Amino acid sequence: MTGFATRIRSLFDEIDNTPWGPQEQALVAQAVALAQESGDERLEYEARLRQTSSANMGGDTDLMLTSFAWCLAHHDADPQRFPAEIDRAGDVLWQYKWMASALGGSPEFPSEQIAAVLDDMEAHYRRAGVGPSGVLMARFEDAWAAGRMDEATDLQRTLEATPRDDYSHCDACVRSQFAGFFIETGREDEAIRLVDEMIENGFSCGEEPEHALSRILLPYLRAGMLDEARTAHLRSYRLAKDNPDNLAIVAKNIVFCVVTGNEARALALVERHLPWIVHDGLNADAHATALGAFALALDAVAAAGHPELTVRGSDAEALVPVFGEHEGAWRVDDLAAAAWAAAGSIAAAFDRRNGTDAHTRNLERLRDTGAERYDVPIRSHDFSTAVPATPAVTREERLDRAVALAQAGSIAAIEPIRELLTDASPDERVTLSAHLLGGLVAVERTDEAEAFLPERFAALRAAGHVEQADLEERLGLVLFGKDLATAGDALRAEVAAAESAPAEVRADLIATLAVARMYEGAFAEAREDAREGARLFAEAGDATRSQGVRLLEVEAAASASQTDEARALVADLLAEPISDGRRARALAARARLHGAAEEFAEGAADADETVRLLLTLGADDLRVGEAFVLAGALHEDAGSGALAAGRYRSAVERFESAGAPTADARYRLGRAMITSGMPQEAVDALHEVLQEETAAEVPAGSRAITVGLLARAYEGADDYGNAVGAWGFAADLHEEAGEVDGQAHALVQQGRHLGNFGEFDDAVTAVDTAIGLIRGQEEQVGLQAEALHLLAQAKMQRGDEDAFDVIDEALALGRANEAHWYVADVTDTRARLLAARGRTDEAVATALQAADGFAAAGDAGSGAGSELLAARLLVGAERSADAVALYRSTLDHAAENEQLRQQAALELGDVYESLGRHAEAAEVRSTLPA
Structure with a gap:
């Protein structure tokens, strides 16, 4: 097998095991290019399939059209050499089914051309002895898309009666298409049945079930199946959101957001997917569908009171052909009008081509749909396991729930407590009123708390707690958490004067003083006060309040670095019967202690249980969000990035619902997504962080950290163009903040990418600037070394005379710091520079020196790369016999780098052939994959 064939077959294997997407597309393009270069049309045929x-x-x-036409022409010309189907590569006859639909998707292609393609498809199927199902489906789809509804109805019925064959659409596609047709022709019940059966049986294919789920959203809503609709939307969008070919699916999900009152979510989706309307210039049908959905969403945003908002991304130059010239980003209301106009223009073009009014009527129906309303709030619970609150039916259950919520520190207790106070017993009023005041103070509703105090005093006196009532009348809301940061002296005076007071009074005072000491940073003293307060509550017979103060003691002990004592205290608490609210707080405390001890998995388990308890209680979103952040942090520290991302995502949703800032949780989410292999999603999350930080005028240094992480997300997503821009922006922000080290780091990363893009002038500028910022800083020697190496490589590519000077400086720095691997790597670069200058003998010697250096550093694999360089140089200098030993050494040292080993084997085989050593050539080639 030739070298080209081996490389192309290797690419085919990689393509066939790579999911659809940018990486797979790049591999395919590489395979086609290599096949063309090889001149082997059979390989090119397989690549183009x-x-x-x-x-x-x-x-x-x-x-797609170009590639298919090439394949079809070769198949028709020589069916034996270019068969219709090649295992794993594809099937021309199957691919034929996409062609009429593709042509029909653009009004640029006349109806006669579409009809000719369908006729040609049918002729090919007949010649191949293929059944009629595939052709009938293609004709049905064409008639339906063109608005020839009677014809489409007849074809659909014929299809149902036609036996399936190997070229029939799959079950998922047939059901999805028929469901869409039934919806448009007023048979939504039948559509629901088809999609439900499809989901129940797990039917799926390339764009299913996401397409079917998007189609069935409105029928579900109209049938009152709100939960099913919500679930379908979340799943459909999640599956579709990363592929621009799913534009029509996203459009249907946006319409769903409009009619369910999720205008903010609809706007976010419009902003995210605006670029998709220029992704595929020949898919005008999807463009019209999306533009109509975008317009509907923007109208809804305006109607919700935000017509003046600007639509992020709407100022992109690529969108000018769609919406027309506009200065800056469009306002919501203006872009809505432009989107309706663009959609109408496309619809009219289709109707002229088709001789119907189908597309115009579709837009009219869409406008009518915008008036529908269904109450389906979206909180994205699909990304985490949401535990529903346990129903509290009886008054006793509601009382226990309210108290447990208060003990968990949740403001969700406030309203239930108010309701329970209306018919509470005297003792219940004492307990409930304390929790109500604590909750109101916690959320800074102090006016309400002040107004309620007289009722609290009356409840205490009615229950016989006269001394407590007197104390609270003197101190007011201080005992419930107000102004504790400055109340220490007053509380100490009260404690000193209360030696003869009842135990419960002294307990309350001392426990409150303990909290004040926490504000003062006197953690050891706070722990002693908490311990005494817990003892006094127990002495007074109030075990419940004693437990609460013991939780405070745990916090104080942990803050005082008395970790072992804190762990023992929390273990004792968890061993006792306590409410779920207190248990949640105790578990959260233990989770943090586990984290401090680097017992991250154990801590994550405790934090997850905390979340579960809070969700079961129905705690408020802010409290649940905080618990999700704790769980995420511990999972992240435990190395479980995917689990961490799920917790952080849930935290973001909870904070959004509570109206709280989300930047910190989103930043954590983006970081976890990067580490767990979800860089594209990380880009979205980090863009949201940056937007929030910019709006909040967060200092430049903090924003620089966010942008740096965003750049890493772009790198992970192979979006190196945006990574270059992000690193440049990060450098600017670090400079604005006066952070020289951060600026230098960002410039070095930017310079690396610029060099990879061949922008060597800009790379030199960026890296040289970075070196100037950090030269001579001992703590930045690693970054300076990296920068010098990059600078040398860029200068080498430019042909700069001083490239050797930079390399020598890098080598000197590496040797001074005993960085042996680095020295070997730079030496390898020096060998390549010598080779580029035609100094072959020196280059070979230097490459071998690099190989020895790598070996000494324990990296024989990298050394093999240097040996391969030396061997190639010898071959180029017509010293093939001398190169044999180096190739052999490369093969020995490249055992863990299969790609390098295969390349060396291929080249060595060619060298043996050139030397007339045919048996040895055959032997080395036999080690290559077939």
């Missing part, structure tokens, strides 16, 4: 499928899944209609 893959390319047709890839382009179809990626929404590149132009490429």
Whole structure:
């Protein structure tokens, strides 16, 4: 097998095991290019079969049509050499089914051309002995899309009566298409039945079930199946959101957000997917669908009171052909009008081509749909396991629930407590009124708390707690948490004067003083006060309040670095019968202690249980969000990035619902997504962080950290163009903040990418600037070394005479710091520079020196790369016999780098052939994969 064939077959294997998307598309393009370079049309045929499928899944209609036409022409010319189907590569006859739909998706193609394609498809199927199902489905889809509804109805019925064959659409696609047709023709019940059966049986394919789920959203809502609709939306959008070819699916999900009152979510989706309307220039049908949905969403946002908002991303130059010229980003109301106009223009073009009014009527129906309303709030619970609150039915259950919520520190207790106070017993009034005041003070509703105090005093006196009532009349809301940061002296005076007071009074005072000492940073003293307060409550017979103060003692002991004591205290508490509210707080405390001891998995388990308890109680979103953040942090520290991301995402949703800032949780979410292999999602999360930080005028240094993480997300998503921009922005922000080290780091990373793009002038500027910022700083020697190496490489590519000077400086720095691997790596670069200058003998010697250095540093694999360089240089200098030993050494040292080993084997085989050593050539080639 030739070297080209081996490389291309290797690419085919990689393509066939890579999910649809940018990485797979790049591999396909590489395979096609290599096949063309090889001149082997059979290999090119296999590559292009893959390319047709890839382009179809990626929404590149132009490429799909071109690739298919090439394949079909070769198949028709020589069916033996270019068979219709090649295992794993594709099937021309199957791909034929996409062609009429692709042409029909753009009004640029006349109806006669579409009809000719359908006829040609039918002729090919007949010649191949293929059943009629695939052709009938293609004709049905064309008639339906063009608005020839009678014809489409007849074809649909014929299809139902036609036996399935190998070229029939899959069950998922057939059900989805028929469901969409039934919806449009007023048979929504039948559509629901089809989709429900599809979901129940797990039918799926390339764009299913997300397409079917998006189609069934409105029928579900109209049938009162609100929960099913919500679930379908969350799943459909989640599956569709990363592929521009799913534009029509996203559009239907946006319409769902509009009619369910989720205008803010609808706007976010519009902003995210605006670029998709220029992704595939030949998919005008999807553009019209999306533009109509965008317009409907923007109208809804305006109607909700926000017509003046600007739509992020609407000022993109690529959108000018769609919406027209506009200065800056569009306002919501203005863009809505522009989107309706653009959608109407496309619809009219389709109707002229088709001779119907189907597309115009679809837009009219969409406007009518916008008036529908269903109450389905979205909180994105699909990304985490949401535990529903246990119903509290009887008064006793409601009382226990309210107290437990208060003991958990949740403001969700406030309203239930108010309701329970209306018919509470004297003892209940004492307990409930204390929790109510504590909750009101915690959320700074102090006016309400002050107004309620007289009722509290009356409740205490009615229950016989006269001394407590007198104390609270003197101190007011201080005993419930108000102004404790400055109340220490007053409380100490009260404690000194209360030696003869009842135990419960002294307990309350001392426990409150303990909290004040926490504000003062006197943690050891706070712990002693908490211990005494707990003892006094127990002496007074109030075990419940004693437990609460013992939780305070745990916190104080942990803050005083008395970790072992804190762990023992919390273990004792958890061993006792306590409410779920107190248990949640105790588990959260233990989770933090586990974290401090680097017992992250154990801490994460406790934090997850905390979340579960809070959700079961129905705690408020802010409290639950904080628990999710704790769980996320511990999972992240435990190395479980995916689990951490789920917790952080849930925290973001909870904070959003509570109207609380989300930047910290989103930042954590983005970081966890990067580490767990979800960089594209991380980009979205971190953009939200940056937007929030910018709006809040967060200092430049903090924003620089966010942008740096965003740059890493772009890198993980292979979006190096945006990564370059992000690192540049990070450098600017660090400079604004006066953070030289951060600026230098960002410039070095930017310079690396610029060099990879071949922008060597800009790379030199960025890296040289970074070196100037940190030169001579001992703590930045690692970054300076990296920068010097990058600078040398960029200068080498430019042909700069001083490239050797930079390399020598890098080598000197590495040797001074005994960085052996680094020295070997820079030495390898020096060898390549020598080779580029035509100094072959020196280059070979230097490459071998680099190989020795790598070996000494314990990296024989990198050394193999240097040896391969030396061998190639010798071959180029017509010293092939001398190169054999180096190739052999490369093969020995590249055992863990299969790609390098195969490349060396291929080249060594060619060298043996050139030397007339054919048996040895065959032997080394036999080690290559077939």
